[in-house]
Amino acid sequence: xxxxxxxxxxxxxxxxxxxxxxxxxxxxxxxxxxxxxxxxxxxxxxxxxxxxxxxxxxxxxxxxxxxxxxxxxxxxxxxxxxxxxxxxxxxxxxxxxxxxxxxxxxxxxxxxxxxxxxxxxxxxxxxxxxxxxxxxxxxxxxxxxxxxxxxxxxxxxxxxxxxxxx
Amino acid sequence: xxxxxxxxxxxxxxxxxxxxxxxxxxxxxxxxxxxxxxxxxxxxxxxxxxxxxxxxxxxxxxxxxxxxxxxxxxxxxxxxxxxxxxxxxxxxxxxxxxxxxxxxxxxxxxxxxxxxxxxxxxxxxxxxxxxxxxxxxxxxxxxxxxxxxxxxxxxxxxxxxxxxxxxxxxxxxxxxxxxxxxxxxxxxxxxxxxxxxxxxxxxxxxxxxxxxxxxxxxxxxxxxxxxxxxxxxxxxxxxxxxxxxxxxxxxxxxxxxxxxxxxxxxxxxxxxxxxxxxxxxxxxxxxxxxxxxxxxxxxxxxxxxxxxxxxxxxxxxxxxxxxxxxxxxxxxxxxxxxxxxxxxxxxxxxxxxxxxxxxxxxxxxxxxxxxxxxxxxxxxxxxxx
Numbered sequence: 412x413x414x415x416x417x418x419x420x421x422x423x424x425x426x427x428x429x430x431x432x433x434x435x436x437x438x439x440x441x442x443x444x445x446x447x448x449x450x451x452x453x454x455x456x457x458x459x460x461x462x463x464x465x466x467x468x469x470x471x472x473x474x475x476x477x478x479x480x481x482x483x484x485x486x487x488x489x490x491x492x493x494x495x496x497x498x499x500x501x502x503x504x505x506x507x508x509x510x511x512x513x514x515x516x517x518x519x520x521x522x523x524x525x526x527x528x529x530x531x532x533x534x535x536x537x538x539x540x541x542x543x544x545x546x547x548x549x550x551x552x553x554x555x556x557x558x559x560x561x562x563x564x565x566x567x568x569x570x571x572x573x574x575x576x577x
Numbered sequence: 578x579x580x581x582x583x584x585x586x587x588x589x590x591x592x593x594x595x596x597x598x599x600x601x602x603x604x605x606x607x608x609x610x611x612x613x614x615x616x617x618x619x620x621x622x623x624x625x626x627x628x629x630x631x632x633x634x635x636x637x638x639x640x641x642x643x644x645x646x647x648x649x650x651x652x653x654x655x656x657x658x659x660x661x662x663x664x665x666x667x668x669x670x671x672x673x674x675x676x677x678x679x680x681x682x683x684x685x686x687x688x689x690x691x692x693x694x695x696x697x698x699x700x701x702x703x704x705x706x707x708x709x710x711x712x713x714x715x716x717x718x719x720x721x722x723x724x725x726x727x728x729x730x731x732x733x734x735x736x737x738x739x740x741x742x743x744x745x746x747x748x749x750x751x752x753x754x755x756x757x758x759x760x761x762x763x764x765x766x767x768x769x770x771x772x773x774x775x776x777x778x779x780x781x782x783x784x785x786x787x788x789x790x791x792x793x794x795x796x797x798x799x800x801x802x803x804x805x806x807x808x809x810x811x812x813x814x815x816x817x818x819x820x821x822x823x824x825x826x827x828x829x830x831x832x833x834x835x836x837x838x839x840x841x842x843x844x845x846x847x848x849x850x851x852x853x854x855x856x857x858x859x860x861x862x863x864x865x866x867x868x869x870x871x872x873x874x875x876x877x878x879x880x881x882x883x884x885x886x887x888x889x890x891x892x893x894x895x896x897x898x899x900x901x902x903x904x905x906x907x908x909x910x911x912x913x914x915x916x917x918x919x920x921x922x923x924x925x926x927x928x929x930x931x932x933x934x935x936x937x938x939x940x941x942x943x944x945x946x947x948x949x950x951x952x953x954x955x956x957x958x959x960x961x962x
Contacts, residue, residue: 443656470700539696
């Protein structure tokens, strides 16, 4: 069951990731492939007992960030047309494909060589409680720093948006 | 999970879904008629039986299925087809984590009235709900209609805005209960606390004073977090896009918004999705804020042990289970009624008002609530030590 799910999710993740770069003619299809890829990744996280990370992946990436991508695509009404220039360069495309396939093969070989047996994971490993405890005891400084960074980002966004309106 | 558990849970699941969503159309019509001093749905009849207008949901279903299924020219055919399903499926599967009752031992089986008792229960509902955004937003785009596009843009902006407030509003509740698991939250809400117990801890009255025991308050979420209950309800209603938050539909401005190009059962699926979400909202609020499946001041384990001598253990558990489901359903129905009341008494907010409410009122208030709750928890811990 787990193996079957793993293969379903991985094929879905890789396939839809290819769909993101592959669907040149429609930005909406690209964005939707991205959503599928992220959902598949979330499924893989859940299979790895990291349920919290998986759910946050769905909530934040699939449920919010890509919605904003789509929002912008719809707002600019990017229907079809664009990115025709890539099709007129077959040599460039072929070179890109060779480099990409080569990089993937090299990566797979390196990873396969260094692959250790999977460690046994405690069922409570990825629970909300475990993550909360780790974040707010061992890594509390990092959480605080990240919080300050995010706050700065929010304030910057508000200031930039305000300037446009005024 | 044993087979019997799955069976009972699925039975309830199907019952609630199949019964609630058609009945909701009737409830909505009757409620609006009552509030507008009309008689309401009473025309559809089968062999002269009108059954208070209860035939109408059946007539609706037949009409929707028989209607021509239009796909406009220039539409993205695939997205136009799947969008209604993306909208309705998340609403249905959100029910999976909502507990209708506790766990009962009957005739050797362990019956749990929760389809999936997940460690991250509430987060699952939020995550699934955020996927539902696509169903609405793609619908408007796929139909190749400018009004639909406007609806899509409004829907995505509104749902994203309220998702932020939605998650942060209930953080205070999780801080108090210390869990995201809805069944655990339900069990914790069966406990009570002494309203004037702090007098004892502050040494204002001597320890063990009898009258302190007289006034006990159930530890319901709404008692511990009264303001977040209403903020959570508001955010959920905005997520559901029903009046007064129906700017994405906005009949008077953008005709029907994102589902303008839908007809027949595809259109019906959007309506169904909305009504199922009304039930999900009520069930979620009940499980988190209104004590779930328990009666106030009644501990379920205490009740079972009180009933065991006269009925035997199996029957005592069965009685407790049936009672739990009914209590849960009554609370859910009350909240549905409350939502209908809001829906039919408020005019639609203007779009900027919706945005202001989400970002400038709900979000700051919910952030303030986290800080206040944290201080409250610290004070309680200090005092009761």
